[in-house]
Amino acid sequence: MLELIKQPWHWAVAGTLIGLIVPILLLLGNKKLGVSSSMRHLCAIFIPRKIPFFNYDWKKEIWNLFFVFGIFLGGFIAAKFLTNTNQIVIAESTKEILAGYGITDFSQIMPTQIFSLENIFTLRGFFFFVVGGFLVGFGSRYAGGCTSGHSIMGISTFQLPSLIATCCFMIGGFFTANVILPIIFKFI
Amino acid sequence: MKNLKYLIVGILFGIIFVKAEILSWFRIHEMFRLQSFFMYGIIGTAIIVSMLSIFIIKKFNIKTFSGEDIVIEDKESNKGQIYGGLIFGIGWAITGSCPGPLYAQIGAGFLVVGVVYLSAVFGTWCYGYVKNKLPH
Numbered sequence: 446m447l448e449l450i451k452q453p454w455h456w457a458v459a460g461t462l463i464g465l466i467v468p469i470l471l472l473l474g475n476k477k478l479g480v481s482s483s484m485r486h487l488c489a490i491f492i493p494r495k496i497p498f499f500n501y502d503w504k505k506e507i508w509n510l511f512f513v514f515g516i517f518l519g520g521f522i523a524a525k526f527l528t529n530t531n532q533i534v535i536a537e538s539t540k541e542i543l544a545g546y547g548i549t550d551f552s553q554i555m556p557t558q559i560f561s562l563e564n565i566f567t568l569r570g571f572f573f574f575v576v577g578g579f580l581v582g583f584g585s586r587y588a589g590g591c592t593s594g595h596s597i598m599g600i601s602t603f604q605l606p607s608l609i610a611t612c613c614f615m616i617g618g619f620f621t622a623n624v625i626l627p628i629i630f631k632f633i
Numbered sequence: 634m635k636n637l638k639y640l641i642v643g644i645l646f647g648i649i650f651v652k653a654e655i656l657s658w659f660r661i662h663e664m665f666r667l668q669s670f671f672m673y674g675i676i677g678t679a680i681i682v683s684m685l686s687i688f689i690i691k692k693f694n695i696k697t698f699s700g701e702d703i704v705i706e707d708k709e710s711n712k713g714q715i716y717g718g719l720i721f722g723i724g725w726a727i728t729g730s731c732p733g734p735l736y737a738q739i740g741a742g743f744l745v746v747g748v749v750y751l752s753a754v755f756g757t758w759c760y761g762y763v764k765n766k767l768p769h
Contacts, residue, residue, distance in 0.1 A: 468683070471703050472690075474697055481732040511639040513643060519648040524651055524742055533654050580724030601681075619726075
């Protein structure tokens with residue numbers, strides 16, 4: 446059994462388990478799947494600065510911080526004890542294109558040529574960590590949710606705003622991956 | 634501790650992110666280049682399973698474990714889903730990560746993602762700060 450868990454999982458297995466998290470949270474206490482709101486709660490707790498958007502009863506939402514802390518722990522547990530290889534098998538065509546941008550190390554789940562501590566104070570680090578992270582936080586709050594809250598929870602409950610948001614996520618991502626990043630990689 | 638159960642569900646979610654390689658920057662780039670079905674398979678399956686589960690909950694009027702009715706509020710429609718959605722999509726492709734996988738990446742040992750995370754929290758704060766001046 447443990448050996449089976451240690452292998453990379455099929456997408457249908459992973460998709461089914463993620464889908465089941467929605468009813469589990471509902472049954473446990475009427476909670477709606479969502480991750481990005483945890484960052485709003487952190488702002489509300491630590492830096493509300495009298496901003497109306499951060500002045501609400503965050504104590505009622507504290508379950509969400511337990512949930513995201515769990516995701517952090519789950520990441521640790523799986524990487525440390527439940528994985529037999531770091532290497533991931535990605536499409537050859539993707540590999541070729543990325544190699545053209547100088548991303549040649551496919552030995553980890555993340556490209557070490559971008560996501561390494563040495564890159565923190567470089568232009569590359571500033572763009573991929575600081576700018577990228579800022580857009581993820583700003584954009585998900587502006588859109589009212591992220592992939593979990595809109596694309597999974599929202600679409601599966603037939604909410605039109607979530608379908609619109611998901612389409613815009615994809616448009617932004619397609620444009621960035623195929624048009625912006627190829628230019629960025631020429632310079633940094 | 635009534636919140637501990639959510640911690641456990643979170644742990645399960647985090648394990649899935651690692652085991653299904655959803656936290657991989659590479660997987661996100663395959664997806665945005667339409668070079669693999671993998672991520673579409675995951676998101677599509679998740680939506681269908683979630684949809685079926687909610688259908689069953691509604692059909693049999695299943696209540697929460699503490700006996701409450703299950704209520705799912707409608708999301709409010711505004712232009713934020715368009716502008717914010719596009720901005721989020723750009724960030725998603727750059728970092729190769731949406732908010733869920735960010736937590737799992739840090740847990741899995743990519744400490745540098747802590748910088749991405751702090752910047753995302755700062756982005757969230759800035760949104761709250763300028764919210765009233767933005768088109769919605």
